[in-house]
Amino acid sequence: MLEVKNLSVYVQHERDEVQVVQDISFQVPKGKVVGIVGESGSGKSMICTTIIGLFNQSRRVEGDIFYKGELLLNKSKKEMRNLRGKEIALIMQNPMSMFNPMLSIGDHFVETLQAHSDVSKKEARLRALEQVARYRLPGGQVLNKYPHELSGGMLQRIMIAIAVSHEPSLLIADEPTTALDTMTQLLILDELQAYRQNSGASMLIVSHDLGVIARAADELIVMRGGKMVEYGPAALVLHNPLHPYTQALLAVKETGRSLDELVEHYDEPVVEPLVECQPGYWVRQ
Amino acid sequence: MSRFLARRIGSMVLALWGVSLLAFFLIRVIPVDPVEAYFAINQLPASKEAMDAIREEQGLNKPLLSQYANWIWHVLQFDFGKSFGSKSDVANDLIKKLWVTLRISAAALFFVVCISVSIGVLSAVKHSSLFDRLTRTTIFMIASMPSFWLAFILIYVVGLKWGILPLMGWGTWQHMILPSLTLALGLCPYYIRLIRTSIVEQMQQPHVLYARARGLKESVIIRNYLLKGTLPPLLTSLAMSCGILLGGAAVVEVVFTIPGVGRYILVAMEARDYVVLQGFILLIGFFYIVINFAADIVCAMIDPRIRLKGGEQ
Numbered sequence: 147m148l149e150v151k152n153l154s155v156y157v158q159h160e161r162d163e164v165q166v167v168q169d170i171s172f173q174v175p176k177g178k179v180v181g182i183v184g185e186s187g188s189g190k191s192m193i194c195t196t197i198i199g200l201f202n203q204s205r206r207v208e209g210d211i212f213y214k215g216e217l218l219l220n221k222s223k224k225e226m227r228n229l230r231g232k233e234i235a236l237i238m239q240n241p242m243s244m245f246n247p248m249l250s251i252g253d254h255f256v257e258t259l260q261a262h263s264d265v266s267k268k269e270a271r272l273r274a275l276e277q278v279a280r281y282r283l284p285g286g287q288v289l290n291k292y293p294h295e296l297s298g299g300m301l302q303r304i305m306i307a308i309a310v311s312h313e314p315s316l317l318i319a320d321e322p323t324t325a326l327d328t329m330t331q332l333l334i335l336d337e338l339q340a341y342r343q344n345s346g347a348s349m350l351i352v353s354h355d356l357g358v359i360a361r362a363a364d365e366l367i368v369m370r371g372g373k374m375v376e377y378g379p380a381a382l383v384l385h386n387p388l389h390p391y392t393q394a395l396l397a398v399k400e401t402g403r404s405l406d407e408l409v410e411h412y413d414e415p416v417v418e419p420l421v422e423c424q425p426g427y428w429v430r431q
Numbered sequence: 432m433s434r435f436l437a438r439r440i441g442s443m444v445l446a447l448w449g450v451s452l453l454a455f456f457l458i459r460v461i462p463v464d465p466v467e468a469y470f471a472i473n474q475l476p477a478s479k480e481a482m483d484a485i486r487e488e489q490g491l492n493k494p495l496l497s498q499y500a501n502w503i504w505h506v507l508q509f510d511f512g513k514s515f516g517s518k519s520d521v522a523n524d525l526i527k528k529l530w531v532t533l534r535i536s537a538a539a540l541f542f543v544v545c546i547s548v549s550i551g552v553l554s555a556v557k558h559s560s561l562f563d564r565l566t567r568t569t570i571f572m573i574a575s576m577p578s579f580w581l582a583f584i585l586i587y588v589v590g591l592k593w594g595i596l597p598l599m600g601w602g603t604w605q606h607m608i609l610p611s612l613t614l615a616l617g618l619c620p621y622y623i624r625l626i627r628t629s630i631v632e633q634m635q636q637p638h639v640l641y642a643r644a645r646g647l648k649e650s651v652i653i654r655n656y657l658l659k660g661t662l663p664p665l666l667t668s669l670a671m672s673c674g675i676l677l678g679g680a681a682v683v684e685v686v687f688t689i690p691g692v693g694r695y696i697l698v699a700m701e702a703r704d705y706v707v708l709q710g711f712i713l714l715i716g717f718f719y720i721v722i723n724f725a726a727d728i729v730c731a732m733i734d735p736r737i738r739l740k741g742g743e744q
Contacts, residue, residue, distance in 0.1 A: 200643055231646030244641040248659050248734050257655065258645045292735040308645070 153209035181363030239321035241301035245293035252289030299330035378427030450716030536676035542615035551626025574620035670726035
């Protein structure tokens, strides 16, 4: 479904060019969930926005991104716009600041539906109502509410309902549960899982929270400082991590100690080469 | 919304009362005595008896507070008194002249909106392009020109060289174009910058990124996101500019010989015609406050956050 090959991303920082994503390769097979974990600043979100082509000229991209066998980086602006929201949907972090404060929730549904299909406002409104009912959001009233009248958890669920309204084949969720309470986190993960099971869509979930990833992912990528340190089946990576950084990430929850205590030489960059230790399981050694 | 309205209407009435106080007492503070000025301008022999007779007739010898109460009482019945100099009805005169200025100001605002929205949006969307840099330089040039000079340039180029519009005077709609354009050009630099800055700021908002992530068309983003977000500050500023346009169009009216309120008030000022002056200040203040009130209401209708905040406070 999605294949990322040797992706590097550079951003302009003052006068220098900084490499924020270094030589990343991975695949999201059809119907599978791939998780990316890492601390903030490890380049996770950068990967998401680069895949859907949402960046300005100050970002330079190397490598290839294939979606259904087609090169995304070669596509025109218009072709990318047609993919975004329809084929590839993005669920973003900080839902509180992602909605237009001057538009009602219903308006957000309607404009998203009208962006990719030729429906009247009335039809779009009806489809929004169906969507709201399917995701058990509180009925017709939520469509007339404005973003600031709703909680972050509610907005995140609305964002999911909007994202899947065009039945995308690939969902990219960038920290979908951050800053939400545990109950809402579980609810949101369940909703994402339910969508995947019903539609057979693929998913890329990015989080700094291993707990979130553990619930959802089939395969797992651990990122550090823009590099992959471990990439393999989630069950293996979570239960028997090979790289000390992954071990440390897992230990944070258990021991309650901070990462810089747990990781040796915390300030030094990752230098070991990435080795395929068994088919489909890569680790830096 | 109703609480919001009640609050705003209350503060509007209070502001109007403040304006009436200022209009009345500030003129009394001016060191030149209107009666003396009246005698000097009309070159009448300024005997003490003659001056006292006029003071008696105008009620100027009564205590200030009772003069004020008397004035307000009449103003509430839309009677602004008779001009001290010409003896004509002030309310009548003011409305007639203000109607002229009001139309020029409205046309000027129309030009301001058309010019600055289109240029502001373009230079924001293509910011730091050649177009953006060129407009910025041009804006600086226009902004540093006094309005009478702009007027002369327009008269020379459009009126004389091209000969397509009347140079001066008043009568048809063509007469309105050059003066209102002059007024508009004076305001445009400010508005182009306001719109450009606001839109560039909006473009960096996360909700615009999310709109792009959902694949919205660029035209929809400009309309529903960038322009809509710019509307409240734009409307508030436009309402503020109304005061400048209504009260400060005198220069343009003099250059184009338009019988507007600006010229009328200049004459009244020279004559220290306090009846006209206080009526003018009150009326302009009234328009200004009402226009700003209307702008507030429209902003509240556009932006639900303002509506709610107004109710909670």
